[in-house]
Amino acid sequence: MANTNTGHMGAETDLQSIPALLARNAAKYGNRPAFREKEFGIWQTDTWAEVAEKVRDLGLGLINLGIAEGDFVAIIGRNRPSLYWSMIAVQSVGAIPVPLYQDANAEEMAYVLGHCGARFVIAGDQEQVDKVIEIQEGLHQFEHMIYLDPRGLRKYDHSRLHEFAHVLAQGRAAADEFSPELERRTAKLNFDSTCVMLYTSGTTGKPKGVVLSNRNIIMSSKASAEFDRLTHEDEVLAYLPMAWVGDFIFSIGQASWTGFCVNCPESADTMMTDLREIGPTYYFAPPRIFETQLTNVMIRMEDAGKFKQWLFAKFMDHAKKVGPAILDGKSVSGMDRLKYKLGEYLIYGPLKNTLGFSRVRVGYTAGEAIGPEIFEFYRSLGINLKQLYGQTEASVFITQQPDGEVRNDTVGVPSPGVEIRIADNGEVFYRSPGVFVEYLNNPDSTADTKDSEGWVATGDAGFIEKSSGHLRIIDRAKDVGKMASGAMFAPKYVENKLKFYPNILEAVVFGAGREYCTAFINIDLTAVGNWAERNNIAYASYQELAGHPQVLETIRQHVSEVNKSVAQDEMLSGCQIHRFLVLHKELDADDGEMTRTRKVRRRIVEEKFDDLIGALYDGSDEIFTKTEVTYEDGRKGAISATLKLLDAEVQPVAKGSMAA
Amino acid sequence: MSAQAEEYVTEDGRKIGGVMMEMKNITLRFGGVVAIKDISFDIREGEIRAIIGPNGAGKSSMLNVISGFYNPQEGDVIFRGKKRPQMRPYKVAQQGIARTFQNIALFEGMSVLDNVMTGRLTHMKTGMFGQAMWWGKAQDEEVYNREKVEEIIDFLEIQAIRKTPVGRLPYGLKKRVELARALAAEPKLLLLDEPMAGMNVEEKEDMSRFILDVNDEFGTTIALIEHDMGVVMDLSDRVVVMDYGKKIGDGTPDEVRSNQEVIDAYLGVAHD
Structure with missing residues (x-):
């Protein structure tokens, strides 16, 4: 088959759908690995040719079950090759895959399944099947569910339930009958057909279904793959939620476009081990993961012997000095280079190997601001970590940092094919081939977000730096407000500075329309717990540790230091934190305080803890509060605590430094 | 016996077969102490059979009789229709009976993987020398056994601790590793001695699910001792109740729950 019918392959526009790309990959890279999954302790590989065959069988099996063109098919589970193939198979029969967050609870799932009217569900295991069964009464369009892992499901009523392997076998058996239909449906797909629908987690209100066409996904994948020169020889680790657009672009879009290999970890708990075993060349992680890894390194270094600690400190200092410059190809003295080489041999190399970053050629972080120290740390080791904004x-890409122009405080230049415009109020707008088609069944929201010329409002406030042409993001546009004095209030800016301290996991700053700013703080249990252990401080619970006087004192110092740094920014010096408290519970997605992608839902936190905010402004020293919590299994309980309210050191603000 | 030997299907669709093991008039003495007094009951293929009773009722002794660790002075153990002669525990293990212990009995310094591998010992045929040299058949055998062990690691969801020394694990996980080792022997009959002792509610729920899944997935017959009445009643098909070495009840959870003698033994009787 190899190169017979590919005379047109030069004209890549022929490849207008993911199934078409899959067919090309099967022909061009037939024997190369497409997907790997660690199972039973061993990496199991499927080549592109094998994937094409399985996708075909599943497509036939779906037709056999009566799937129609335009049907929505929900995909729920952890990252597994079979679920990725399911999405391509669903596309090949003209239906639309809708990946969902696997940790969504039944209620959230009921909303999205009802909203798109999914007829089919493909679920990873019993846990997901149970959730759908729990809510199926309310889902009138739901008909069939296919499950991957049969464990524990033997006894279930199988009138609407099908095992993945059986659907494949049935499809294969019915190949003669349905092949023409499958081919007809696949051939119909073009740039305008829907590639995938993804629900946005929504920091406010109900999730919205973002419809992305083949044009959106394939053009974005093509542009971004060329930007970073990705090839079929790259390797990625797929461990971020399948419902997240980034994972779809990396593991389906770019993988299909370039033909690189997608590796799936054995389980969520083994991710770090698997990362090390695979050693990806192209890697993506939210700042939180880089932060956790760095914290772990530091904690383990503290347990090392004196000599090792000294060696580590010495070479890390040197790396900080010259590492980023070497990475960016700037001139560095021969002596420094030599010393860096030695460090690479003694410290950086082994450390990168432990972290699983030995082979990383391109690494991205996005979603939140990353701490300057964390960012520096990885870059100084020689890991090409960059930021993107999307x-x-x-379809992910708005701006990204080109190699050699990487900085901590910008998010880069517009990605290829993307135009950027800053509105008068500071909000960032963009236009690109990746711009979504619409929000499903929600013309009002679509019109609010995307204008007739195709410009999309990001909801973020920012500006383009004149000197470099890089975009800088300040905050969510709707969160940027004014304080009572008229000074500019940008909570995220301050929160990010706070979160850069390893002891602080999360921070929420208040102050819009107020005299001064206040903050809620979540301690990081790993970092603070480790400190407590080291200093022989006993604690029985998160709550107790969070209320410990010494912990409070440490946090107060952090807040005061942040105030010093905030005071230096002319525009935002009013945002210093006068009073704060350390929360007695971690903000949690199960309680609705965060989104599933772990972004704070400001309004909900504000409503839920309004008694605490009140106390921060009325001058009291402590407050008793009771909070409802939801356990992972959906049960509810309540915790109560008496919280101390603390004052932090504030720097004087120069007069006349009002916001424009 | 054999009056009730016909098969039936439980409400939740599991097949319960004929009698697998029968205990016939078992009496066990330690010197003058009578630990078990003339007890008879049976265990059927595919069922989950619980033995309950207050402290010192003789439950663990009973389990030790089944596992061949103790030899009763009187009575017969009939396994698959044949009277079982007095035999060493490893012989019993070769017959397809595996167990876990009330006080975890793992090799603390060894990894989880190695601990579970020891469960495969009864399935290994090559000698010590061959294994030490890792040569020829020994190599094939190890690969085969490792595969079996990995299936169990996957089944019990302990992949992340595969290479962790057991000594570093929390209690609940150790219990799970012990279950893994017992399962690695691919037993026909699995004996669990207080699988949920000392666990919190969440760990108990997990363990219950694993026990049900083992029974369902591998068709393993399970006999278990447990204190938590809620767990016993939810899990088991039939329950034997013991008190002071005697059997005071035997039947489905519902039957046992309404048995006056059982209620008295558990709640105490007013002496008037």
């Missing part, structure tokens, strides 16, 4: 509505 959205589901943009």
Whole structure:
């Protein structure tokens, strides 16, 4: 088959769908690995040719079950090759895959399944099957569910339930009958057909279904793959939620476009081990993961012997000095280079190997601001970590940092094919081939977000730096407000500075329309717990540790230091934190305080803890509070605590430094 | 016996077969102490059979009789229709009976993987020398056994601790590793001695699910001792109740729950 019918392959526009790309990969890279999954302790590989065959069988099996063109098919589970193939198979029969967050609870799932009217569900295991069964009464369009892992499901009523392997076998058996139909449906797909629908987690209100066409996904994948020169020889680790647009672009879009190999970890708990075994060349992680890894390194270094600690400190200092410059190809003295080489041999190399970053050629972080120290740390080791700025509505890419122009405080230049415009109020707008088609069944929201010329509002406030042409993001546009004095209030800016301290996991700053700013703080249990252990401080619970006087004192110092740094920014010096408290519970997605992608839902936190905010402004020293919590299994309980309210050191603000 | 030997299907669709093991008039003495007094009951293929009773009722002794660790002075153990002669525990293990212990009995310094591998010992045929040299058949055998062990690691969801020394694990996980080792022997009959002792509610729920899944997936017959009445009643098909070495009840959870003698033994009787 190899190169017979590919005379047109030069004209890549022929490849207008993921199934078409899959067919090309099967022909061009037939024997190369497409997907790997660690199972039973061993990496199991499927080649592109094998994937094409399985996708075909599943497509036939779906037709056998009566799937129609335009049907929505929900995909729920952890990252597994079979679920990725399911999405391509669903596309090949003209239906639309809708990946969902696997940790969504039944209620959230009921909303999205009802909203798109999914007829089919493909679920990873019993846990997901149970959730759907629990809510199926309310889902009138739901008909069939296919499950991957049969464990524990033997006894279930199988009138609407099908095992994945059986659907494949049935499809294969019915190949003669349905092949023409499958081919007809696949051939119909073009740039305008829907590639995938993804629900945005929504920091406010109900999730919205973002419809992305083949044009959106394939053009974005093509542009971004060329930007970073990705090839079929790259390797990625797929461990971020399948419902997240980034994972779809990396593991389906770019993988299909370039033909690189997608590796799936054995389980969520083994991710770090698997990362090390695979050693990806192209890697993506939210700042939180880089932060956790760095914290772990530091904690383990503290347990090392004196000599090792000294060696580590010495070479890390040197790396900080010259590492980023070497990475960017700037001139560095021969002596420094030699010393860096030695460090590479003694410290950096082994450390990168432990972290699983030995082979990383391109690494990205996005979603939140990353701490300057964390960012520096990885770059000084010689890991090409960059930032990008993106959205589901943009098929990820809006701006990204080119090699050699990497900085901590910008998010880069517009990605290829993307135009950027800053509105008068500071909000960032963009237009690109990746811009989404619409929000499903929600013309009002679509019109609010995307204008008739195709410009999309990001909801973020920012500006383009004149000197470099890089975009800088300040905050969510709707969160940027004014304080009572008229000074500019940008909570995220301050929160990010706070979160850069390893002891602080999360921070929420208040102050819009107020005299001064206040903050809620979540301690990081790993970092603070380790400190407590080291200093022989006993604690029985998160709550107790969070209320410990010494912990409070440490946090107060952090807040005061942040105030010093905030005071230096002319525009935002009013945002210093006068009073704060350390929360008695971690903000949690199960309680609705965060989104599933772990972004704080400001309004909900504000409503839920309004008694605490009140106390921060009325001058009291402590407050008793009771909070409802939801356990992972959906049960509810309540915790109560008496919280101390603390004052932090504030720097004087120069007069006349009002916001424009 | 054999009056009730016909098969039936439980409400939740599991097949319960004929009698697998029968205990016939078992009496066990330690010197003058009578630990078990003339007890008879049976265990059927595919069922989950619980033995309950207050402290010191003789439950663990009973389990030790089944596992061949103790030899009763009187009575017969009939396994698959044949009277079982007095035999060493490893012989019993070769017959397809595996167990876990009330006080975890793992090799603390060894990894989870190695601990579970020891469960495969009864399935290994090559000698010590061959294994030490890792040569020829020994190599094939190890690969085969490792595969079996990996299936169990996957089944019990302990992949992340595969290479962790057991000594570093929390209690709940150790219990799970012990279950893994017992399962690695691919037993026909699995004996669990207080699988949920000392666990919190969440760990108990997990363990219950694993026990049900083992029974369902591998068709393993399970006999278990447990204190938590809620767990016993939810899990088991039939329950034997013991008190002071005697059997005071035997039947489905519902039957046992309404048995006056059982209620008295558990709640105490007013002496008037």
